[in-house]
Amino acid sequence: QKEVEQDPGPLSVPEGAIVSLNCTYSNSAFQYFMWYRQYSRKGPELLMYTYSSGNKEDGRFTAQVDKSSKYISLFIRDSQPSDSATYLCAMSATYRSARQLTFGSGTQLTVLP
Amino acid sequence: ETGVTQSPTHLIKTRGQQVTLRCSSQSGHNTVSWYQQALGQGPQFIFQYYREEENGRGNFPPRFSGLQFPNYSSELNVNALELDDSALYLCASSSAVAEQYFGPGTRLTVT
Numbered sequence: 001q002k003e004v005e006q007d008p009g010p011l012s013v014p015e016g017a018i019v020s021l022n023c024t025y026s027n028s029a030f031q032y033f034m035w036y037r038q039y040s041r042k043g044p045e046l047l048m049y050t051y052s053s054g055n056k057e058d059g060r061f062t063a064q065v066d067k068s069s070k071y072i073s074l075f076i077r078d079s080q081p082s083d084s085a086t087y088l089c090a091m092s093a094t095y096r097s098a099r100q101l102t103f104g105s106g107t108q109l110t111v112l113p
Numbered sequence: 114e115t116g117v118t119q120s121p122t123h124l125i126k127t128r129g130q131q132v133t134l135r136c137s138s139q140s141g142h143n144t145v146s147w148y149q150q151a152l153g154q155g156p157q158f159i160f161q162y163y164r165e166e167e168n169g170r171g172n173f174p175p176r177f178s179g180l181q182f183p184n185y186s187s188e189l190n191v192n193a194l195e196l197d198d199s200a201l202y203l204c205a206s207s208s209a210v211a212e213q214y215f216g217p218g219t220r221l222t223v224t
Contacts (some may be wrong), residue, residue, distance in 0.1 A: 006155070008208065034212065043117075043203055043215035044156070087157050100169055100215060101205075103155030 003027050005102025006089055014112050019076040023089035023104045026070065030091040030102070033065050035074045038086045038106065047087075048074065079111045116140055117206050117216035125222045126194050134189045134219045136204030144168070146213060147179060149199040155167040161188055191221075199223045 006023045013019055021035075030053055036044035048063040050056045056063045062075040072091075076083055086106040092099055126132050138140035138145050144163045148156035158171035162181035176192040185206070191198055199222050205213035 004155075008153075036215075041201075041220070043119075043217045046212055046214060049212050090155075099207060099213070100146070100158045100161065100171065101156070102150075102158070105155045107151070 001101050004026050004104045007107055008105055010108040012110045017079050021074045021087050021107050023072050024070055029093040032092040033072050034090040036088040044088055072108045081113050084110045117214055117218050119204050119216040121181045121188050128194055128223055131192045132193050134202050136187045138185045138206035139214055142206035142208045143185050144207045145181055146205045147189045148203040156203055194223045
């Protein structure tokens with residue numbers, strides 16, 4: 001079993017839809033949670049970063065962390081064709097560790113105009 | 114765009130050869146991590162360097178090695194290349210917090 005599980009999709013939605021992307025994990029030591037966006041043949045771009053449980057909002061993006069359920073989500077409101085990309089969740093253990101990121105396999109999202 | 118740069122962009126090598134990939138970290142960042150991303154997969158942690166010392170290693174064999182220089186730039190060396198080493202190699206830099214910022218990657222093809 002992988003430490004981080006992510007539905008690979010592909011996920012296709014119409015422009016303006018609300019998108020929900022999710023990851024589950026098994027390692028209770030994870031405390032830092034990140035979402036990256038990766039366009040084809042590019043490096044991952046950091047979208048959201050949260051520490052421990054709770055919500056964080058940045059523009060059209062909202063990240064949620066539920067440590068009790070070992071479940072994290074990224075919501076995209078008013079989705080745009082430019083949001084079409086692969087979304088990767090990533091997690092890290094305690095601050096004083098090597099800050100190794102463990103990634104999900106990515107969800108491929110297409111927003112149709 | 115992040116300030117992390119990588120070279121070369123693309124590389125084609127033959128099985129058994131050796132390769133060196135390079136990374137320049139973002140200004141103010143003293144930690145560099147390397148990841149391997151196979152097609153359709155998430156990045157896999159190879160190792161991390163902090164102040165020129167290896168500071169953690171993933172499940173990769175010793176033929177994957179690295180260096181970090183005083184200016185915090187870094188190299189990834191892979192010896193005895195295998196077909197399965199074909200992937201996108203990503204460098205990420207970070208400072209004293211957990212966020213890591215990735216470069217554009219080097220796409221390595223082993224034939």
